[in-house]
Amino acid sequence: MSDQKPVLTLKNIVKTFPGVIALNKVSLDILPGEVHALMGENGAGKSTLMKVLGGIYQPDEGQILVADKPTILRTPLEAKNKGIVFIHQELSLAEELSVAENIYMGELPLKSFGRVDWAKLYSDVDEILDRLNCGFKAQTIVGDLSIANKQMVEIARALTVDAKTVIFDEPTASLTDAEKIVLFDIIEDLKSRGVGIVYISHRMEEIFRISDRISVLRDGEYRGTLKTSETDHDELTKLMIGRSLEHTRPEESATKEEITLEVKNLSCGDLFKDVSFNVHAGEVVGFYGLVGAGRTELAETIFGMRRKTSGEIYLNGKHVEINSPADAINHGISLVPEDRKGQGLVLGMNCRENMTLPQIDDLTVGNLTAPAAEQDIFQKYKEKLEIKTPNWKQIVGNLSGGNQQKIVIGKWLSMHPNLLIVDEPTRGIDVGSKSEIHNLIRELAGQGYAVIVISSEMPEILSVSDRIVAMFHGEIMHTFTSDEVTEDKLVQAISGIYENDSAA
Structure with a gap:
């Protein structure tokens, strides 16, 4: 593979937004027939880099080469015409249209006088869907599909063009285990045809299963490329983190003996299942995990925004039924939501x-x-x-x-409130205000409040929490005390490879 010319090369890519350097001189190459994984913490610049490749963003500096030829990608259509296909993490489908219309949007097959050749359209799309082992047809309305099946429609789009490079951004976040197997088979098929695959994921078990090389971004900068067969979880984790464990740990907790909240075997459909934990008065319990781990959905269920399918909730030792936010408020539960605006x-x-x-x-x-x-x-x-x-x-x-x-x-x-739940407390907040919010959370615990903090930022969850609950795919993988947690263990737990331990 090393003697092959790259299908895609990035040289010294710089991308800035007001007050932020999102990418700083990032260089990368993608070889034909390889799965090149791209990893990094939240905010490392992975998605920004791929949006530059997909023609969504234009770089401020640097160069993109497609098959060794300098190329300017001004729009997603230009990227697609160059054989670069981007399968987004966020779905971008027209819910009111059929699967077939979504897959061939803007490129519907035509007959004479500009009429759509519906028979050919449906036949071509059904062939693709059969190849993906999808349980729906070309004429199905997209709005009637599950999230996982909508993701399969996004993937099907990649199979309609002569792709040279396919970018997958967290493609398995909404897929079942069976659908993941189908996806991996499709990726192997693309590899065999010489397509270069860029695979963005936090899920280490997937990365080590399907990738050939792994590149790491940290703080918007390129930190290195490793051959998958020559590295391991620990080396990769250290390259992603790139710093010693220097977060400010909470002072000796003022945790009281009484348990304010106890959750027993709580489930909400496919979002999370059999979750059990507790929160004491005067304690901050942090919840950490990837997109799709079920953290926000768990908080919304405790607050009555979602209906549980099983399990029990206890407040101050008493069993309570919470079927609406009004019920939660009456029981002394407050939720600071992820989307404050x-x-x-x-x-x-x-x-x-x-x-x-x-x-x-x-x-x-x-x-x-x-x-x-x-x-x-x-x-x-x-x-x-x-x-x-x-x-x-x-x-x-x-x-x-x-x-x-x-x-x-x-x-x-x-x-x-008896219990305060804070979801992503400092998202979109400047550094100075972040510190103030962190101090406030610790002060509230010191005053006896029971606090749950949900965050996607590792330094934040480490600095405010007395205990940290690591979630993966709707389950609690491990609960760490502030004394035993390390960044390595935490990254591995939310990637699904840490020893399962649901004890609270």
Whole structure:
């Protein structure tokens, strides 16, 4: 393979966004007939690099060569015409159209007078679907398919063109084990035809199963390429992390003996199953895992946004049934959601109105709210959380991300919860505000709150948590104390290769 000319080469690619260097002089080559895995922590630059290859982003500096020829990829269509096919992690399908129309969108076979040759379209697509062992047909409406089957439609698109390079971005996140086997067979078939495969995944067992070489990005920079047959999990993990374990561990926990939350064998369809854990008063329990691990869905089930299919929830030793967010709030559970702008705030309302929204009924006399009571609540948590805003009249949409997050946290703290769940507490927040939020979470635990933190950032989950629950594919792989956890163990646990241990 080493004597072959690359089907695709990247030289010193630079891509910047306002205030962020996403890619810094990244060079990479993809050989024909190989699976080249691309790995790195969240935010390492993997998806940005692939979007440059897919014509979605244009590099600020550097060069792309297709079959040794310098190439400019201004659009995804130009990339596709050059034989570069990108199968996105996020689905990009038209739900109202058929499978066939989605697969050949913009390239429908035509008869005379510009009429669509539906018979040929359906026949060609059914042949592809049979090759993929799909249990649906070309005429099926995409909106009627499961997430996993929609992913198979995305994959089928790659088989309709003369692909030279196919980019898979977390392709198995929504697939069943049987569908993964089909996908791997398709990848082997593409390899045998000389197609270069770029495979982005955090799942180490898949990487070691199907890849020939592995390249690692860290902090937007290329860190090295390893032959899969000559490396192991530990070496790869160290290359991904690239730093010593220097996170700030929590101080001696103020954890109390009483258990605030106990979850027993909780399941929610295929999202997660038989999850058991507990959270003590004065304790921060962190949940860490990859996309699709089931962390957010677990939090939403505890908060009543999703209906459990089995299992039990106990609060302060008492069994409770939670069928709606209203039930959760009445039981003293609060959720700071992952999407603060879409789910946590009303951006067009002012700070005071957002802060008091969950308890507006209690603050209403007749048809009017009690502004003095609202003002007291806002002022208390503005000072407590050090929210930076000129006054309560400021529209929340005009605040910084960190101060918006503090408004959401203050809103739920004003309800005096027994349990506070915080999902991705510092997503999209600057470094300074991140530190403030981390300190706040630890202070809340010190005041006796039971806190669950869900985060995709390893340094964050390590710095705020007393215990860390590592999830993989809807299951708890291991629960670490802050004393025993290492970055290596944590990466391996969320990749599904750590010894299974569901004990809380």
